[in-house]
Amino acid sequence: MMPQQNITIFHPSTFFLLGIPGLETAHAWISLPFCCVYLMAFIGNVTIFTVIWTERTLRDPMFFFLAILSTIDLALFTSSVPRMLGIFWFNAHEIGFGACVAQMFLLHTFTGMESAVLLAMAFDHYVAICAPLHYTTILTASVLSGIGMGIVLSTVVLSLPMIYLIHHLPFCNAHIIAHTYCEHMGIAKLACANVQINAMYGLFVASFLVLVLVLVGISYGYILHTVFYLKSPDARHKTLSTCGSHAGVMFIFYTPSLFSFLTHRFGQKIPPYVHILVANIYVVLPPALNPIIYGVRTKQIRKCVIQVFTGK
Numbered sequence: 001m002m003p004q005q006n007i008t009i010f011h012p013s014t015f016f017l018l019g020i021p022g023l024e025t026a027h028a029w030i031s032l033p034f035c036c037v038y039l040m041a042f043i044g045n046v047t048i049f050t051v052i053w054t055e056r057t058l059r060d061p062m063f064f065f066l067a068i069l070s071t072i073d074l075a076l077f078t079s080s081v082p083r084m085l086g087i088f089w090f091n092a093h094e095i096g097f098g099a100c101v102a103q104m105f106l107l108h109t110f111t112g113m114e115s116a117v118l119l120a121m122a123f124d125h126y127v128a129i130c131a132p133l134h135y136t137t138i139l140t141a142s143v144l145s146g147i148g149m150g151i152v153l154s155t156v157v158l159s160l161p162m163i164y165l166i167h168h169l170p171f172c173n174a175h176i177i178a179h180t181y182c183e184h185m186g187i188a189k190l191a192c193a194n195v196q197i198n199a200m201y202g203l204f205v206a207s208f209l210v211l212v213l214v215l216v217g218i219s220y221g222y223i224l225h226t227v228f229y230l231k232s233p234d235a236r237h238k239t240l241s242t243c244g245s246h247a248g249v250m251f252i253f254y255t256p257s258l259f260s261f262l263t264h265r266f267g268q269k270i271p272p273y274v275h276i277l278v279a280n281i282y283v284v285l286p287p288a289l290n291p292i293i294y295g296v297r298t299k300q301i302r303k304c305v306i307q308v309f310t311g312k
Contacts (some may be wrong), residue, residue, distance in 0.1 A: 012171050014094045015187070019087045020280075021178045022273040031088035034280065037288045038081045044291030045070040051304045058300055061139040062128075065121045066294055066301075068148065072117060073287035076110040079103055080283045084180040100182040101166055105159050107183060107283070111257065112155035112209070114286070118250060119212045120147050121294075122219040125246065129239060130226045158205055165198050178272055180280055213254055220247065245293045252289060256282035 019027055049070040052058045083103070086092035095103070127138050162184050169191035179186050188198040223243055230236045260279045295301045 010170055011097050011167070012175050014096055014175065015100050015182065015190075016093050016176045017083070017087055017095055017180060017182070018093065018176055018178045019180055020273050020276045022271065027088040031085055034081065034088075034284060035085060037284050038077060038085075041073065041077055041284065041288035041291070044295070045073045045287060047305060047308075048291045048295040048301065049074070051301055051308065055304045058304065061124050061144055062121070062298075063301075064144055064148075065117055065124060066298075068151070069114065069117045069121070069290060069294065072110050072113045073290055076107070076114065077284055077287045079106040079110065080181045080280075084280060087180055095182065100177075100187065101163055104166070104182045104184055104187060105163055107181065108162060108205070109155050109159040111283075112158055112205075113151055114253065115209050115212045116151040116155060118253065119216055119219075120151065121246070122216045125243070126219045126223055129223050158208065161201060162198075165201060169193055169195065169198075179276055181283075183279075209254075209257065213250070216250060242297075245297055249286065249290060249293050253282075253286045256285075 018024075020030065023030065049067055052063045052067045052070075080103070083092075083095070124139065127135050131138065166184070166187055169188060170193050171190055172192035174190040174192070177186050177190065185195075185198065185202055188195040220243060223239070227236055227239045227243070230239070256278050260275065260282060295305075
C-alpha cells in the first residue's frame with residue numbers, strides 16, 4: 001500500500017463556525033441582547049409589511065419601498081441570526097459546505113439589496129421634495145416595477161460570481177471559520193491557494209456600495225438645498241427631521257459594513273472579537289431600527305399600527 005499523501009480537498013464536507021473568538025465563555029450572555037434585538041426586528045418588520053400589504057390607503061411609492069425594505073430585513077437577519085444563536089446556545093458549530101456557501105450568497109445579496117433600496121428611497125424623497133409637481137408622473141407603477149426588478153437582479157448578478165470563486169478554490173485541512181456566519185472572504189481565507197481574485201472581486205463589489213453611498217449623499221444634498229428655501233418654518237423643520245432620521249439609518253447601515261470590510265483587509269491589529277461583534281451588529285441592528293425610523297415615525301403607518309393594536 002502506498003503511503004498516504006496530502007490530499008487537497010476542493011469541497012470539504014463541513015466548516016466549523018467558531019463564534020466570537022476570544023469570547024467563547026461569554027456566548028450565553030452575548031446571545032441575550034442579540035436574541036432580544038432579533039425578536040424586536042422580526043415583530044417590527046412583520047408588522048410594517050402586514051400593515052402596508054393590507055391597508056389600501058398605503059399605496060404611495062414610499063410605502064412600496066418600505067414594504068421591500070421590511071422583506072429584505074426579514075430575510076437578512078433570518079439568514080444569519082438563527083445560526084448565530086444556535087452556536088451560542090447549542091454549540092451547533094458545524095455547517096455543511098453547501099449550506100455555508102448558500103448563507104454567504106444570501107447575506108451578500110440581501111445586504112446589497114438593502115443598500116439599493118436605501119438609494120431608491122433617497123430618490124423617492126428627492127422627487128417628493130425637489131419636484132413635487134412631477135412626483136406622480138415620474139414614479140409611475142411601471143417605473144416602480146423596474147426599480148424593484150433592478151434592485152433584485154443587480155444584487156443577484158453581483159453576488160453570483162462569489163459562489164463560482166469559492167467553488168473553484170482548493171481547501172486543504174483548514175475548516176475553522178472565526179465567525180458566527182459564512183461570508184465571502186472568511187471562507188476564501190481558508191483556501192490553500194492564492195485568493196487575490198476573491199479579494200479584488202470583494203473590492204469591486206464594495207465599490208458599488210460606496211457609489212450608492214455617494215449617490216445617496218448627492219440626493220440628500222439637493223434635498224437640503226431645497227429645504228432651506230422653503231418659506232414655512234414648520235415644513236422646513238418637518239423635512240429636516242425626516243432627513244435626519246433617514247441619515248441616521250444610513251449611518252447605522254454603512255458604518256458597521258464599511259468597518260467590517262476594511263478590517264477584513266487592513267485591520268490586522270484590531271482584535272478579532274471586535275470585528276465579529278461589529279459584523280453581527282451589522283446584520284441585526286439596522287433591521288431592528290428601520291421599522292422604528294421609517295415606519296413608526298411615518299404618520300400614516302403609525303396611525304394604522306395603532307388601529308390594529310387598539311381596534312380604534
